[in-house]
Amino acid sequence: MSRSSLWLSLIVLALPFTGVAFLLYETVGFDWSELNEAAWRASLAVTLYVTLTSTFLSLVIGTWLARTIYMRRSMWLASFLKWPMFVPHVAAAYLFYLLFSGGFPVYGLIEANERHHLVVILTYVWKEVPFVFLMVVGTYGQLNPGYLDMAKTLQLKPLEQFRVAEWPFLIKPLLDSFWVLVAFISFAYEVPALLGVTYPELLGVLAYERLTTGLFLNAFESYAVALAWTLFIFSGVIASYALTAKRRRRIERGVRR
């Protein structure tokens, strides 16, 4: 049973890698200086801003909520947090669009389709906090309370307690979540296309539009950007996992002398 499903899974999962290989093949001989254009540069800047802000906020709020809910056992809040998980990104984007597109005077401060992309960030935070919560709450469930008790006995300050008794165990789920979110948010279409502006556009939106307009004449630009971005994220993933490998292994296997 498991062997046949393994093979099928491997065949299916080989597809994204095949996709990347095809991108490599298509971009052979591409003049990379074509990407040195104001639209792409602005897009890169706004993509980094939206991605890093949304990811950072989601990680901090998600971890804080997991900690609070675990410490105070507020199961009611945990069940509330599940709600956004039932809403597809595209539907969430439309709900935020309806609420922030100037229908209500109260929301004048933040508006959909403005160049600071605040509603895009808000939508991502709303959708991703439950994901981070889910990734982190399991770690809190397995955490040995003895570490925290010892930190308290040694009269460490609350921040120090967190740093020595909780943080080392959070590295792995937070690192996983960070890269999943960065890969997802940085090159997406649905949410920023609905809530963003026409200039500067996020990378995914600009790449898709360049790909599909004008009879695929600009397709190679989009392929090149998709490839470069994938390789950039890949190197980030490999570097960060390699850098934390020793610490993570120590946490997983325990300290050996």
Place this chain on the structure above:
Amino acid sequence: MSRLLVACFVVFPFAGLFLTFPTSPTWDEAILNTVAYVVAVALINVWLGIGTAWWLLFTESKWKAWVEWLTFLPLFIPVLASMFGMYIALAQVGLIGTYTGVGLVLLVTTLPYSIRLAYNAMYVIGRPLLEQSLTLAPLTRIGFVLFPLMKESVRTIVLFSTVIVLSQFVLVQLIGAGLVPTVTTRLYQAYGGNDVSLALQNTWVLVSLPVLFYIGLGAMFGIWIRLVKGRLQ
């Protein structure tokens, strides 16, 4: 107090659903396609996710670490970026603009999450408990041991794959070459045409499908577990 604020922030966007009266949905091709894709992708995800996780848990193979990375890495490839490449690849074999092509890429997007969820769940249940069932025939093992033990994980796998499938606009549009209508692609057209009632109707469908599947699956599991427990007496 802060917890109350968080709860308000979580619930507040749902107010958007009640802003205008949505037009009542009709059972058309887009909804039919969407439901068919959701059901098919969810079923295959449960099957392949649990099967692959089972292999990862019990294998002594020297390839285990490689397979683990291969199942984990696609999570870090931006879906849209690899989709551009898959578009070229699938065009070579004539799968662009077909239902199979769209189904395949929807599976590619959801499967890495399902394998991870299933593997984590099995890891928590533990090898010793699952080893007890190794002597059983596959179907008995799945029906009487795996499903009852992994009830919540199966529900989460179905929820994740449903929500991800329902989120895809570009993927369906690009790989389906605009020939495969789903509720999501229709939401975009309704939005483009500024028809709030129609867009809201599609949003209602997108939000209620995962809820219905989650509740329905919960009820089915409840009945099944009661039947399985009946065997204990």
